[in-house]
Amino acid sequence: MSGVPTASSEHSMVETRHQTRLLTLLRDEGPMSRVELGERLELPRARVGAEVARLDEVGLVETAGPSASRGGRRSTLVRLAGDLRVLAVDVGATSVGVAVTDASCEVLAHTVEDCDVRQGPHPVLRRVAELAAKIRDEAPGKLVAAGIGLPGPVSFAEGMAVAPPIMPGWDRFNVRDHLGGLWGCPVAVDNDVNAMALGERHAGVARSTEDLMFVKIGTGIGCGIVLGGKVYRGVAGTAGDIGHIRLDDYGPTCACGEVGCLEAYFGGAALARDGLALARSGRSTHLAEAAAERGSVTARDVGLAAAAGDFGAVNLIRDGGRRLGHVVASLVSFLNPGMVVIGGGVAQLGHQLLAEVRSAVYRRSLPLATGNLPIVLSELGDTAGVIGAAWSATDRAFTLSS
Amino acid sequence: MSGVPTASSEHSMVETRHQTRLLTLLRDEGPMSRVELGERLELPRARVGAEVARLDEVGLVETAGPSASRGGRRSTLVRLAGDLRVLAVDVGATSVGVAVTDASCEVLAHTVEDCDVRQGPHPVLRRVAELAAKIRDEAPGKLVAAGIGLPGPVSFAEGMAVAPPIMPGWDRFNVRDHLGGLWGCPVAVDNDVNAMALGERHAGVARSTEDLMFVKIGTGIGCGIVLGGKVYRGVAGTAGDIGHIRLDDYGPTCACGEVGCLEAYFGGAALARDGLALARSGRSTHLAEAAAERGSVTARDVGLAAAAGDFGAVNLIRDGGRRLGHVVASLVSFLNPGMVVIGGGVAQLGHQLLAEVRSAVYRRSLPLATGNLPIVLSELGDTAGVIGAAWSATDRAFTLSS
Incomplete structure (x- = not known):
């Protein structure tokens, strides 16, 4: 480990802002020649050479095979150290x-x-x-x-x-x-x-998008907001906490202690609860079987039942998707993002859910805000x-x- | 006008990025000495001197009386040209x-x-x-x-x-x-x-706030979003268009052609419509007088009637304020801003409206998002x-x- 800079939470691995920009550029766009690095960072070649040498010395970058010729002599590529x-x-x-x-x-x-x-x-x-x-x-x-x-x-x-x-x-x-x-x-x-x-x-379906909303539907519901390519966190770090948007002052009780939150209607816990009620009511043979087998019903069971055409389960997903869609529609009008990505465990319910959300957003949001708005499922999954x-x-x- | 740079939409007044930063700093923080300018812009004194001389030559800045002594010799202040x-x-x-x-x-x-x-x-x-x-x-x-x-x-x-x-x-x-x-x-x-x-x-109640929502209630309803001190416009320029968030698929018709928009329930046009209906119903003597006098009722009439204690008019403002408050509460949970400012003509209805919006937001939004959230009326008015x-x-x- 000699030569590796101390990487504790107290000490920085880099010594200059140029090194920060250089490492970030190599991470985001892959190996580059020194000439390309100089052009992209708007730095003189000598300066790039010195920074690369220093980063090489401490083991953060390494030089690789020659890059495609640009007419002059062949140059080697600089990349983040492979180890x-x-x-x-x-x-x-x-x-x-x-x-x-x-x-x-x-x-x-x-x-x-x-x-x-x-x-x-x-x-x-x-x-x-x-x-x-x-x-x-x-x-x-x-x-x-x-x-x-x-x-x-x-x-x-x-x-x-x-x-x-x-x-x-x-x-x-x-x-x-x-x-x-x-x-x-x-x-x-x-x-x-x-x-x-x-x-x-950075690595999924929104690779070319600077402004996006990522809606996670897992046990709970939340939203990640990326603006200008960076996460927007809000002043107290709670931006995107859409699971506790209240839909009804007299709705079901939520895990947070309040009532009528979006999460209390939809999301994994709510689907499991409503799925169990459906099983007990006798209106879903699929869910009744799951409940008999394990004494409980999961959101996944509801998804499987819906995929098998169980009417009650399909309705649960449609109802939840519609409620979620109404919230997302308002937020799309408000934020005018470039893309909405739906992910998280319950999102694996997949296209029925996506169809409900899309229908609500395209019907309810401003035409200008939805004109070029893709609403898609996560590519990366877990x-x-x-x-x-x-x-x-x-x-x-x-x-x-x- | 000789010496003044061509200020057409085609030609820029400034020649360097340093001049942009210098002029912006003088606009935002007022007159400064060359020494302060150098410190704030992280530029060598000679460079600041040259840029100031150039901007002075073309009439964009001027030098004013001496600044407060900082121990050395007295320096003159640079400021944006007064003309x-x-x-x-x-x-x-x-x-x-x-x-x-x-x-x-x-x-x-x-x-x-x-x-x-x-x-x-x-x-x-x-x-x-x-x-x-x-x-x-x-x-x-x-x-x-x-x-x-x-x-x-x-x-x-x-x-x-x-x-x-x-x-x-x-x-x-x-x-x-x-x-x-x-x-x-x-x-x-x-x-x-x-x-x-x-x-x-920049000049009003949100002077010290980087992240804010400005909710305008005029003939229509809209929202300006400032994040990191800059207007956030969204990918198609429609961010903040909250007037057409749909509250009900079967609500009143909106000026935009859709139904059930927030703006169709509240805002100047909706208040005038509902005020006239109230006048005709005989349930408001104040509004009946306004209607008899001019054949119509304005949002301002509703505000005056409410201020005079007219029960029907007070209810109109409360209902509208509550609906607006529910939308603002969701957006506060989503965006976690540092301040909400209410402005526009109908905002002059003032404290009754503000009370309804505050009540809805503080009751419905996440405690973490509202813990330090001022919800205030515009200071600058028109x-x-x-x-x-x-x-x-x-x-x-x-x-x-x-």
Whole structure:
């Protein structure tokens, strides 16, 4: 490990703003010659040469085979060092995913397992550390950064969840310092939906889009907002928290303690609840079978029943999709985004849900706002969150600490 | 006029990016010594001296009395030339305001009169030109920039309204070229609500706020979104168009041709309609008197009746305020802004309306999003739009044309 810069959460890996821009450019656009780097960064060739040499010395970049000839002599390509590793963690309400990526956020190894976030930070982060240790063996290298997404409001600046409704014990627990101490590298902590939005923005269906809304439908419902290519977090870090938009003052009770929230009507928990009621009512043989087998019904059961043509299950998804669509329609009128991406576990219900949301948005939003608006399903599925977490992690590691 | 740079919409007033930053800093923070300018712009003193000399030569800045001593020799202050003038225009659905400001966007003269935007661009802009000619006599000087706000979706880049629902004849009419040709200076064209939001951001109640929503309730309802100190326009320029968020698929018909829009329930036109119905029903003596006198009822009549304690009128404002509040509550959860400012003609109904909106937002939005959220009335009233238009105008004039 000699020659590798100290990558603790206290010390920056980079020494100049030019190095930040250079590393970020290589991450975002891949290997480049020194000439191209100079043109893109608007820096004199000598300066580029010196910065590349310094980054090479500390093991952050390396030079690769010759680039395509541009008429003059053949030049070698500069790229991010192939042995750099990033740990990326996606904590959901009921699952945890851990991945190892290279410094370009390409996933090299990935594992997902069930995990209840309500156990609190110590058991969950202990399990994360175990999974990380295991998975690092599959893609060994030098760990330079880590990123984690959490299923609640996060203070990005402080690296912790703040007053999260479904995460008892996590409130203001310093996840960044905890994992930074464990792994000895800079750690970025963000909301899970923001991470998924970033993942789709950089490696998924929204690659060419600067302004997008990523709507996650999992156990809960949330939205990641990317504006000008960056996550918009709002003044208290709660931007995009659409699950608790109230649809009705006298609606069903929500996990947050309020009533009538969007999440109390739709989302995984609500679908499971309504699916069980449907099973017990005798109006769905598919769901009655699932309930008889395991004593409960999951959102996935509802999805399977709907796919098999179960009328009651189809109606549940249509009703929920319509309610979600009304909310999304208002937000599309308000924000005028370039794309809406639907993701998360329940999104795997797929095209029936998508059809309902589309129908509501195209019918209700301003024609000008929907004229060129794609409403699409996530491309990355359960890797969106870890890719986005890796992106935030490298952003943090490549930035000069102030 | 010799020595003054050509300020047409084709030619830029500034020659370097440093000049742009220098002029903008003087506009935003007032007179400064060369030493302060160098510190704030992170430029060597000689460079600042040369840029100031050049801007002085062409009449854009001037040097004023000595600044407060900082221990060394007394230095003179640099400020924007006192004879620079900006024309700022605020076209509403039923009124037009024209102001002359100095280059710091301080209003020197202002006039407002009734004007129906539905007359189309030629008659309206002819009247704007007449008012501008008259008002320029009250505050003579060198015209360097103009800005105009229009009551509909605007393509900021092209300088024109695009498919505006209440502006027949204006669709894709090139307002920027028209006024640029007339006045021989750079012209910025924006949506009226965006201009009002910018006005409050720079000179009003939101001076210290980077992220805010400005909700305008006039004949129609709209919202200006300022993020990171800049207007957020969305990909098609329609961001903030909340007046046509649909509340009910079977609601009243809206001016846009759809049904159940927020604007069809509340806003000036809806209040006038419901006020007249109330007058005719015999349930409001105040409004019946107004109707008998003029054959119609205005939103202002409803406001006056409510202020006098008329039960029916109070209920109209409460119902509308509650509906508006529900929409604003959702948007606050979604955007997590630092401030909500309520303005526009109907906002002069004032505190009853504000109370309803506040009650809905504080009751329905996430506690984290509302914890430090002021919801306040506009401070600038009918000058918000012209101050914001002047701001966009100087932004444009101070920027290098590409």
